[in-house]
Amino acid sequence: MKFKTIITSLTAITAMTLGGVTTASAESTLDIVKKRGHLRCQVGPPSPGYYNLDSKGNWYGLDVQTCHAVAAAIFGDKDKLEIQSVSSQMRFTALANGESDLLSRTATWTMSRDTQLGLDFLQPNFYDGQGFTVRKDSGITSALQLKGAKVCVTSGTTTELNLADFSRVNNLNISAVTFEDFNVRDETYLNGGCDSTTGDKSSMAGNLAAFPVPSDHIILPETISKEPLAPAVRHGDSEWRDIVAWSIFAMINAEELGVTSANVDDMRANSDDVNIKRMLGVEGSLNKGLKLDKDWAYNIIKQVGNYGENYEAYMGSGKLGIGIPREGSANALWTKGGLMYSPPMR
Amino acid sequence: MAIVKTEKTPAREAPLSETTIIGWMSKNLFGSVFNSILTVVTLYIIYLTVRDVWVWGVADAVWVADNRRECFKISIDGACWAGVITWMDNIFYGRYPREELWRINLGAILLFVWMVPLWLPRVKAKVLIGVTTVFLYPFLAGYLFAGGDKGIFMQVMISAAIVCLIGNTLHSIIGVLTGSSLPEFLIRLLGRQDAPEKSQHKILFGILAVSLVVVYLWQMGWHAEGVSWTKWGGLFLTLVISGIGIASALPGGIILALGRRSRLPVIRVLSTAFIELFRSVPLITVLFMATTMFPLFMPEGVVLNKLVQVIIAVCLFNACYMAETVRAGLQAIPKGQAEGAHTIGLGYWGTMGLIIMPQALKHMIPNIVGSFIGLLKDTTLVSIIGLFDILGMLRSISRDTPWLGLHKEPLIFGAILFFLICFAMSKYSRHLEVKLSTGHKK
Numbered sequence: 001m002k003f004k005t006i007i008t009s010l011t012a013i014t015a016m017t018l019g020g021v022t023t024a025s026a027e028s029t030l031d032i033v034k035k036r037g038h039l040r041c042q043v044g045p046p047s048p049g050y051y052n053l054d055s056k057g058n059w060y061g062l063d064v065q066t067c068h069a070v071a072a073a074i075f076g077d078k079d080k081l082e083i084q085s086v087s088s089q090m091r092f093t094a095l096a097n098g099e100s101d102l103l104s105r106t107a108t109w110t111m112s113r114d115t116q117l118g119l120d121f122l123q124p125n126f127y128d129g130q131g132f133t134v135r136k137d138s139g140i141t142s143a144l145q146l147k148g149a150k151v152c153v154t155s156g157t158t159t160e161l162n163l164a165d166f167s168r169v170n171n172l173n174i175s176a177v178t179f180e181d182f183n184v185r186d187e188t189y190l191n192g193g194c195d196s197t198t199g200d201k202s203s204m205a206g207n208l209a210a211f212p213v214p215s216d217h218i219i220l221p222e223t224i225s226k227e228p229l230a231p232a233v234r235h236g237d238s239e240w241r242d243i244v245a246w247s248i249f250a251m252i253n254a255e256e257l258g259v260t261s262a263n264v265d266d267m268r269a270n271s272d273d274v275n276i277k278r279m280l281g282v283e284g285s286l287n288k289g290l291k292l293d294k295d296w297a298y299n300i301i302k303q304v305g306n307y308g309e310n311y312e313a314y315m316g317s318g319k320l321g322i323g324i325p326r327e328g329s330a331n332a333l334w335t336k337g338g339l340m341y342s343p344p345m346r
Numbered sequence: 347m348a349i350v351k352t353e354k355t356p357a358r359e360a361p362l363s364e365t366t367i368i369g370w371m372s373k374n375l376f377g378s379v380f381n382s383i384l385t386v387v388t389l390y391i392i393y394l395t396v397r398d399v400w401v402w403g404v405a406d407a408v409w410v411a412d413n414r415r416e417c418f419k420i421s422i423d424g425a426c427w428a429g430v431i432t433w434m435d436n437i438f439y440g441r442y443p444r445e446e447l448w449r450i451n452l453g454a455i456l457l458f459v460w461m462v463p464l465w466l467p468r469v470k471a472k473v474l475i476g477v478t479t480v481f482l483y484p485f486l487a488g489y490l491f492a493g494g495d496k497g498i499f500m501q502v503m504i505s506a507a508i509v510c511l512i513g514n515t516l517h518s519i520i521g522v523l524t525g526s527s528l529p530e531f532l533i534r535l536l537g538r539q540d541a542p543e544k545s546q547h548k549i550l551f552g553i554l555a556v557s558l559v560v561v562y563l564w565q566m567g568w569h570a571e572g573v574s575w576t577k578w579g580g581l582f583l584t585l586v587i588s589g590i591g592i593a594s595a596l597p598g599g600i601i602l603a604l605g606r607r608s609r610l611p612v613i614r615v616l617s618t619a620f621i622e623l624f625r626s627v628p629l630i631t632v633l634f635m636a637t638t639m640f641p642l643f644m645p646e647g648v649v650l651n652k653l654v655q656v657i658i659a660v661c662l663f664n665a666c667y668m669a670e671t672v673r674a675g676l677q678a679i680p681k682g683q684a685e686g687a688h689t690i691g692l693g694y695w696g697t698m699g700l701i702i703m704p705q706a707l708k709h710m711i712p713n714i715v716g717s718f719i720g721l722l723k724d725t726t727l728v729s730i731i732g733l734f735d736i737l738g739m740l741r742s743i744s745r746d747t748p749w750l751g752l753h754k755e756p757l758i759f760g761a762i763l764f765f766l767i768c769f770a771m772s773k774y775s776r777h778l779e780v781k782l783s784t785g786h787k788k
């Protein structure tokens with residue numbers, strides 16, 4: 001897996017140095033996107049909750065909604081969008097060489113990525129962390145009891161490294177059993193090949209819900225890593241960065257202000273709240289700095305919905321949701337003890 | 347004194363082991379105690395396997411359900427084919443707009459119609475039909491699949507393709523019925539069979555030109571909605587990539603092989619270097635190179651989409667493998683053949699085209715089909731670089747929230763599908779071999 005990492009960074013760096021030279025003087029991303037007539041948004045190979053294909057061939061998921069939100073803000077139409085699925089080895093390259101305008105996939109915001117790959121990470125739209133699943137009848141209630149256990153893990157991500165760190169720091173002597181595909185990892189765990197599986201808690205919750213008998217398994221309370229999953233844009237185009245960042249903030253802010261896709265028309269017409277009026281473009285001129293229409297935030301909320309609605313639909317208990325509880329987690333609004341916090345829109 | 351046997355030895359019955367099943371079994375399966383034990387044990391293992399597969403895959407399987415949870419409720423140990431069935435459109439057509447699927451189907455039917463004359467008896471000029479399939483059909487199919495605005499060049503090629511398709515079809519119908527070719531038939535229809543050859547040719551060219559113009563005017567009114575390559579996927583994409591790869595591998599391979607055997611040092615060295623470079627790296631590396639490096643070599647503003655990059659990479663890669671297959675075939679032809687050709691006054695191209703290649707290609711069929719099958723299976727690698735070919739689609743099922751974790755059934759379905767396609771290809775190659783090996787009956 002180290003080989004992959006080297007290749008990834010090498011190609012990204014080559015692309016940046018070569019690509020950077022040629023595109024430095026070129027037009028801004030917003031102009032390019034407007035001229036093209038649609039947004040090119042990059043996701044990854046399907047990943048439950050974040051970006052998925054349905055049986056009709058359409059994309060759906062929390063990160064896909066971010067793409068839709070930016071398209072709605074720019075064009076007033078959330079479907080002026082081309083979604084590209086790029087493998088994780090190529091994700092930063094494809095952004096750097098201009099194939100995509102926006103990276104909206106489960107990329108963990110880390111310092112080295114932010115500072116060395118020529119990217120700007122924005123407001124995380126999901127705070128994840130690594131955890132463990134065990135069988136209920138094993139009697140294990142804490143990750144610290146996993147001494148000498150065999151733990152199934154998918155290779156090639158930070159998950160594997162986190163597990164090794166956790167084992168070393170706590171002197172647990174965990175032996176990792178690695179897999180390329182999470183389906184095979186879970187299959188092995190279910191057949192008794194491992195005592196536990198580890199992965200991001202969000203995806204584990206989803207996978208657990210799909211086990212034949214979900215109630216036989218529990219996710220342990222410990223979270224052993226910080227995984228802020230954030231969209232990213234190319235470094236150096238602040239105007240574009242602002243548009244994407246505030247599209248996400250608008251969704252979070254709308255939830256805080258109680259504006260939903262269902263009541264946004266009513267709010268725009270009748271609300272007395274000056275914060276709502278400013279956000280929806282009834283008052284003030286917040287849109288000017290973004291070079292977008294007055295309706296930009298209204299379009300996002302009307303067509304895509306606020307953050308809470310989307311969380312419910314794809315991460316929560318909606319029909320397509322993977323059932324991760326939001327209360328008490330980092331993904332709750334700051335007013336409810338979480339980390340979802342938008343700077344004031346004024 | 348001599349011993350002479352005068353009466354005929356009476357014919358004996360064939361041994362039981364050759365005529366009856368029981369006899370055969372007692373000889374081959376239960377010949378000794380050890381064999382009997384082996385037979386019984388093996389039969390038992392086969393029984394266990396088949397029974398388990400049957401119970402899981404058919405008897406306990408769920409065929410209709412809305413999601414995987416429902417499958418579990420109906421039968422917790424059975425296969426959940428409902429997910430595969432729900433995803434069938436995705437598996438075959440990818441994300442192609444559902445109301446435009448007829449375009450893919452039509453493209454497939456046209457290809458079939460185009461190729462049928464190749465298999466019919468009494469049809470002449472089969473080589474020409476084969477060549478037009480490779481060089482004209484792609485334009486017609488390309489427009490059908492991709493749609494969008496057509497430039498002048500595209501319009502001309504589409505018209506040519508349509509004229510050719512109609513001509514092909516008439517030609518083969520006439521061929522099967524009367525044994526003559528379309529031009530002969532047309533001339534006879536016009537009653538000009540006694541005219542000199544030159545004026546016959548003029549008439550034929552006239553007909554061709556008129557039909558081209560008519561078709562050109564006719565197709566100007568068409569407009570197929572553009573479908574972005576990002577929506578291509580499933581078996582359709584797999585067949586597009588491998589189809590183009592197969593169609594270009596043979597011509598490319600022949601050119602490279604001739605280049606490698608050329609007496610001109612520059613051509614020889616270049617061909618050899620090219621072949622060895624591409625043969626010594628794995629396909630996945632070539633694919634990664636193509637998708638990361640091609641964009642950097644392109645002049646600014648020119649953006650090749652990923653599908654084109656992948657197709658170029660697959661074509662180059664397979665042309666190199668094919669070149670070595672072709673070279674092996676050429677090597678097998680004795681030198682005397684070329685010398686013989688020279689003595690009757692044939693030049694290089696005449697020798698190659700008329701004497702060497704036809705013999706060599708016959709020897710190469712098993713290898714060529716082998717690499718085509720390999721190519722078809724290799725194209726599944728494109729799922730790694732983010733294209734949704736059939737493997738990418740099959741793997742996506744296990745990520746779709748209603749079917750989360752459903753990964754065995756789709757892969758088994760894919761395996762069956764691939765087996766059918768590849769088996770059909772190798773069967774066809776056997777058939778070709780038998781048909782063409784007229785001089786070497788074994």
